[in-house]
Amino acid sequence: MSKSTAAANGHSLWQKMPKANAELFALTYGTLVTELVRDYESTEDINEQLEKMGYSIGVRCVDEFLAKADQAGMVIPPCRAFAETAEVMAKTGFRMFLGVSAEVQMISDSSFSLLIYENPLSLFVELPSDPKWKDLKYSNLYCGILRGSLEQVNLRVECTFVKDVLQGDDVNEIRVDLKEVLVDGAGEEYQEE
């Protein structure tokens, strides 16, 4: 699927989605993170919890993406390479759910970086300059979402935040590594020996 088709699809799907107030969304997320900060001691644990929450969101998002794209008459062909998966996620998926697209930078055949310039989750957010917050991955939810959604289509990946605007970098960068292509169970039992 070409980059421009992916982007056009993303934009079109975004138009059809019901919208929520961006500020409400950002503030709600902020409250969520604040609660986690109160509940957990280490930033490791907070990051892990955010990732887990993202995972449960991700497993549900992908069906919505596929169903609505189908309903809109768009053809999202099966990806022939991981690079295509990356493009579809960045241009169509992100755009559909968040209204912002991301850029893809392929690192190898089985890993890429997703660059997010505008992050709707971190609107109004500033992290305190205390060194203990250096390792907090505020938007770690995204990593979970990516992992969850790809798992539903049989790709096991690991996602980590490598650059964060809230920590002083100029862009948010998520590194996605493909670990394994999972094989569905059903057919195996019936295969000829």
Add this chain to the structure above:
Amino acid sequence: RPPLSIFLLLPPCLGNREHNNRIMGFLSLFIVNKSGGLIHHRPLGPNAPQIGTNEWLTIGSTFHSLHAIAAEASPLRLPGNKNPYGADDGIEEIHAGGLVLQCFQTRTGVKFVVTAEPGTPDMEYVLKEIYVLYTDCALKDPFYELEMPIRCELFTQAVDNLIERVEKNGPPRR
């Protein structure tokens, strides 16, 4: 490649309802999860047969296995047993004397299966719409666990409304 269809000879059932000159007759819906377990079943019309819960569970898992076996037994094997859409290859339609069964396999492994009286139009449209309803009503329900039986009032209500709407008006013309 033509859809993987199976033609069976079964005794025809009596009469088709007609409504606004359209031959009606959705019978049942059932949904099977990735592992073959039945997660939902619902009668869609007055002619739907009365099937007990245990029987439904058997139907669900049997269909799941047959779907997979069909891909293995097919004379035309696709690479990885995946169809061009990207989902697992398998039974798409079954035409019998008094019944048409159509299955929509999603790329995430969920099967939506609808049965109807022969001649019922718009089955494919209904299947795709039910998938959207599944994503909007069941998946977004925070209490719904993936792969578990769907017990969402919103979902069942929406399915009923969909069938009612399609039977009255047909799918929206694009």
